[in-house]
Amino acid sequence: MESRVNYTLVGFFVVVMSAVLVMIAFWLTAGSRSKEYNPYLAYMQESVGGLSEQAAVKFNGVQVGYVESIRLDKQNPQLVRIKLEIEEGTPITTSTRAMLMSQGITGIAYVGLMAISPKAPPLVTTEGEPYPVIPSSPSLLVQLDKAVRDVSQSVSDMSTRLQRILSPENELALKNTLHNFDEFTAMLRRNNDVIERGLHSVEITFQNAAEASRQFPSLAKDMHETFNTIRSAAQDFKQTLATTQSALDTVSDQAIPPAVTMMERLQSAAKSVNALSKELEANPSTIIRGRVPAEPGPGE
Numbered sequence: 129m130e131s132r133v134n135y136t137l138v139g140f141f142v143v144v145m146s147a148v149l150v151m152i153a154f155w156l157t158a159g160s161r162s163k164e165y166n167p168y169l170a171y172m173q174e175s176v177g178g179l180s181e182q183a184a185v186k187f188n189g190v191q192v193g194y195v196e197s198i199r200l201d202k203q204n205p206q207l208v209r210i211k212l213e214i215e216e217g218t219p220i221t222t223s224t225r226a227m228l229m230s231q232g233i234t235g236i237a238y239v240g241l242m243a244i245s246p247k248a249p250p251l252v253t254t255e256g257e258p259y260p261v262i263p264s265s266p267s268l269l270v271q272l273d274k275a276v277r278d279v280s281q282s283v284s285d286m287s288t289r290l291q292r293i294l295s296p297e298n299e300l301a302l303k304n305t306l307h308n309f310d311e312f313t314a315m316l317r318r319n320n321d322v323i324e325r326g327l328h329s330v331e332i333t334f335q336n337a338a339e340a341s342r343q344f345p346s347l348a349k350d351m352h353e354t355f356n357t358i359r360s361a362a363q364d365f366k367q368t369l370a371t372t373q374s375a376l377d378t379v380s381d382q383a384i385p386p387a388v389t390m391m392e393r394l395q396s397a398a399k400s401v402n403a404l405s406k407e408l409e410a411n412p413s414t415i416i417r418g419r420v421p422a423e424p425g426p427g428e
Contacts, residue, residue, distance in 0.1 A: 165193060165213040167259045168251075170226040170239065171201060172208045174270050178237035179228060185212050186229075187241040192218045195239060212239060212262070220262065221248035228267040 176198060185193035193214035201207040214220060223245040230237050241262070251260045266274070292298075316323065 164216040166216050166218075166220075167196070168212045168214055168220065169257060169259045169261045170210045170212060170264050171261065172210065172226075172228060172264045173206055174208075174228065174267060176208050176210070176228060176237070178230065179210075179239070180237075183236075184238040185214060185241065186238055187218060188243075189240075192241070210239065211259070219243070220251045220260070221245075222251055223248035224251060224262055225265045226262045227265045228269075230269075 179195065179198065181195055181198060183195040184191050185195060193212055195210060196213050197211045199209045199211075201209045210226075212226075220241075221243060223243050225242055225244060227240045227242070228237060229240040251262065253260050
């Protein structure tokens with residue numbers, strides 16, 4: 129009888145717990161269905177290993193949806209087509225980017241969203257796509273892999289260039305250069321006295337130049353005074369020329385006109401004497417009898 133009571137209690141407990149679990153599941157399902165989701169697409173050109181359906185979609189670390197499906201793109205197999213279900217009201221704009229991320233040390237992959245600009249228009253469906261497409265960015269693992277490849281390529285290029293530099297021809301040229309440098313240093317040691325004398329001469333030259341630069345102000349002052357004297361003399365000479373020109377103008381105005389008049393009178397007197405001389409030469413008796421009266425004209 130005692131064992132029957134125990135079995136009854138156990139059965140009753142199992143039934144009650146099953147009912148509770150069903151109610152909890154129903155509540156969770158009803159709660160999840162109360163949210164409205166909008167479909168979006170994201171195309172990723174990298175491996176999505178570790179990402180599974182129903183994986184979380186987080187916007188700046190806050191879960192806003194889940195991954196509905198993961199498929200290869202039929203048009204381009206290099207792309208992975210990921211359909212996202214994101215809660216209605218989530219600010220998905222043209223500046224939103226999707227990135228494959230992993231959570232902590234567990235390595236559980238999820239899709240992370242971030243906004244580049246706080247002010248951007250909402251993302252809409254483009255032609256040829258059933259849903260709005262969120263542009264994707266390479267994951268941190270891909271960026272790290274690319275950086276490692278770039279560094280490796282740079283090291284390889286540097287190694288190749290170093291091998292070219294250390295070729296037998298360049299090695300021989302480097303040896304010749306070092307040998308020439310040794311000879312040059314030996315020559316400097318042999319001509320140490322000559323170099324010291326040359327340096328001493330240069331030092332003396334600099335000292336003379338410094339002395340000349342110190343004397344230059346007084347020389348410049350003397351030259352300035354000389355220039356002032358020459359300028360003053362030039363001004364005096366200019367004034368003398370002006371006075372002489374004025375005197376010449378006065379002489380020209382007062383003396384030349386009477387002289388010209390006298391010359392004209394002398395020229396007229398010379399003409400009269402010349403005419404008289406010709407007349408006497410033609411008729412010498414004119415001196416005694418005078419000039420013969422002119423014959424009367426018609427009607428006189």
